[in-house]
Amino acid sequence: MIENTRQPEGQRERQPKRQPKRQPEQADVVIIGAGFAGLTAARELRQAGRSVIVVEARDRIGGRTWLDTRLGRPLEIGGTWVHWTQPYVWAEMKRYGIGTVQSPVPETAFWWADGKSHQGSPEQLLNEIDASNRQLMEDSRLYFPEPFSPLAHLGASDIDATSLAKKIADLRIADYSKDILESFWALNFNGPIDDAAFTQALRWVALTNGDWKICFEACATYKLQGGTLALLQEIAAGSDVRLNTTVVAVEHDENGATIKAADGSVFQADHVVCTLPLGALPGVSFEPPLPDSSRKAVSDGQVSKGTKAWIKVKGTPQPFVALGSADWPLNFAQTEYEADGDTILVAFGPDASRLDTTDLVQVQAALELLVPGQEVLEVASHDWTADPLSGETWPMHRPGFLSEALAAFQASQGRLFFAGSGFANGWGGFIDGAIESGLEAARAIQDGSLA
Structure with a gap:
């Protein structure tokens, strides 16, 4: 269980009124957050000769990736999958000699469409999605001919106000196909698609050269050998990481930056890199304030407000994949x-508020809709949406974010830089995007990019 290190107001009032004043610690760069973006930026800057301090609110590194021992074995509670179409994480894996482990190949499939359940082969389920998804994604390379430069072609801004739900509704397909397609994308967004950006879906598929099947393979097939922690520890080696240090304020001007933590710690640096997700940014005050477009994006938040759960079931059923209705508490397993x-199954649902994963009765009922006949024994999960240090699962944008907010987050704001999977040019929402963004921030500081 991740605990928030911020003190409740009542506890603050009971603290002694006078605290010894701490001397600010000095560094060339302070990085807020010890996930993949922050640790990558720290390594690059440290190897370039900069002094770097990484401050992390949690009691561990990794951010929204978290390898923890649950249900009797190591399980990825957060981000998990990687793929060779993701160049940044693949290069890091080669650098440190880390391979992949493939998830079991399913032998049967269950799905819900047109008001009834269906069962067949996994290939049949993919074929049921194929025609409508190819129609939906047919212009992915037209709008994103250079997928790692999404802002280079202004045509994407023309459709950035469009929701994914509207695009699916406009397709001339049967209700049966529409039901499957809506659930497939609710799974990818880990949230309802009514407020999901169509451009976000296009960007993902463009990254696999317009092939949605390869994109889906990248989402849920290959895991890191030794888990995400194995790669995190390699990247973090040699960096000064301060755990249990929750940043509450960042002030910066032409002379440098001051970073203040809830425990009274103060850090001063030439530059600061903030890698917090949108959902955690309301907990930090910025002076000067962030640009209007950034503040709006923070206020709107991400679409991804769903659930990831590891579920132990009795016995050894034939390996399966299941896709339910887009509005079920669990719509994939x-x-x-x-x-x-x-x-042990891995399962996802689009709305964390609709399923208490600590209640085995609720989980049993939710799984029964997907795959009848499975007996739930134990469940392991973490409510990333309710966690104030994340406020979301993986970052999935709303309409308008790409054209209105991304450039502002990517640009230096004086001494302040942002990095993280949500601000990546390429694989936003993936480990690859976090690494890419961390590299970009480090390069911008090294190049002396100041607004």
């Missing part, structure tokens, strides 16, 4: 691990 005669 697949088998992942054998566990002493039982099986």
Whole structure:
């Protein structure tokens, strides 16, 4: 369980009124957040000769990636999957000699469409999605001919106000196909698609040369050998990381930056890199304030407000994949691990507020809709949406973010820079995007890019 290190107001009032004043710590760069973006930026800057301090509110590194021992084995509670179409994470894996582990290949599939359940082969389910998804994504390369430069072609701004739900509604397809397609994209956005940016979906598929099947393979097939922690520890080696240090304020001007933490710690630096997700930024005050477009994006938040759960079920069912209705508490599940005669599934749902994953009765009912006949034994999960240090799962943007806010977050704001998966040019929402963004921030500081 991740605990918020910020003190409740009542506890603050009970503290002694006079605290010894701490001397600010000095560094060339202070990085807020020890996820993949922050640790990558720290390594690059440190290797370039800069002094760097990484401050992290949690009691661990990794941010929204978290390898933890649950249900009797190491499980990825947050971000998990990687792919060779993701050049930044793939290069890091090669740098440190880390391979991949493939998820089990499903042998049967369950899905819900047109008001009834269906069962067949996984290939049949993919074929049921294929024609409508190809129609939906047919212009991905037209709008994003250079997927790692999404702002280079202004044509994308013409459709950035469009929601994914509207584009699907406008397709001339049967309700059966529409039901499957809506659930497929609710899974990818980990949230309802009514407020999901169509451009976000196009960007993902453009990154796999317009092939939605390869994009889907990148989302849920290959895991890091040794888990995400293995790669995190390699990247973090040698960096000065301060855990349990929650930043509450950032002030910067032409002379440098001051970073203040809830425990009274103060850091001063030439530059500061903030890698917090949109959902956590309301907990930090910025002076001068962020640009209007950035503040609006923070206020709107991300679409991704869903659930990821590891579910142990009794026995060893045939490996399966299941896709339910877009509005079910769980709309996806697949088998992942054998566990002493039982099986561990990974499952996702679009709205964390609709499923209490600590209640086995609720989880049993939700799974029964997807795959009848499975007996739930245990569940492991974390409510990333309710966690004030994240406020979201993986970053999935709303309409308008690409054309109105991304450039502002990517630009230096005096001494302040932003990095993170949500601000990446390429694989936004993935480990790859976080690494890319961390590299970009480090390069901008090294190049002396100041507004």
